[in-house]
Amino acid sequence: MYEYDVFISYRRTASDISDWIRHHFHPRLSEVLDNNLFDDVKIFFDDQVSTGASWPDELHSALLRSRVLVPICSPKYFRDERCLAEWYSMADREALGAGRRLIYPVIFCDSRHFPDWAHARRPRDLQQWNHPFEHFQTAPAYLDFNQQIKQIAAELEELIEGAPEWRDDFPVRTPDPEPPTRARRPRF
Template identity: 50%
Template sequence: MARVYEYDVFISYHREGTMVPAWVRNHFYPRLSALLNEQLDYEAKVFFDGNVQTGGKWPVMLRDALRRARVLVPVCSPKYFMNEWCLAEWHSMARREEVARVGPQGLIYPVIFNDSKSFPQFAHDRRMHSLKEWNSPYPQFQDSLQYLDFHREVERIAEELVDLVGQAPQWRPDWPLDMPEPGPPGPSHLPRL
């Protein structure tokens, strides 16, 4: 295992459904990666699980990437806070903040995809950056005038993330991780012969 951080940012999001995963894949991840890279004096690395190769050991790779990421960027939606993996990623980084005694800016930079009214109190306790105005998951969104505003907003996020990345504590191999174990596979839907 690497003895240093590998990722500047770990994007955490609810992976089921169509809207949030498509928006992260089509718009948020590519814009954030490119704009963060422009802000840093080295090659920015953003972890997005859509880049995990087929055949990769997903839970192990997810744990390793989270442990080796400086900052967590959760894409918040109501289902995010109902998912055990998403909550584990959030709480793992929150525990790191406690262990490292990180200042008030923290290591979690939440962005709102939709409906922040239903979020739990621990989420409301943090300053969140709303992207609800630009949450269109469709590829055609890139061709709209609204996309220019989205680009500027993600540029602001990248600028703020540069500060958080720079203030991340020195890497430790024992960063706490609160990850669920994958459950047993579901029943087969193949007919018995």
């Protein structure tokens, strides 16, 4: 069964992106979608993974049980193996779903260096509102950001409602594990 309506995919080592998602994008999108849809809305953002949980397993399970992927795109997103695995997993699911769109990309910064196949998705450009600082909520530009979120939510509603029936054999790609680093011998 589906557990999440939206899975937010992003480059986790970029603190400005994760702060922006945590402080602005995730809470506003959650509120607007939840107000607009009949059922309670659940959005997966990996800051919800509890301490001690197997992070890769949690991501795998959440992606398998999500209806729509929202990648927060930056140039390095497309060099990150985990991000690409999440994108390709949902693209594989789209291929099974007879043309249903399940990927809704958002531009966080500098789309000039995105691959052509990412541009072909016509991502939503939020570069103008990519301020990670909490006090952005008090800026006049936040009202425009809120309007953008309302438009995104309306478009995501259609994708969520059009998601295929859940299957336990949906493809979920995972990046190859990194080899363990070699321990250094202490020098005396």
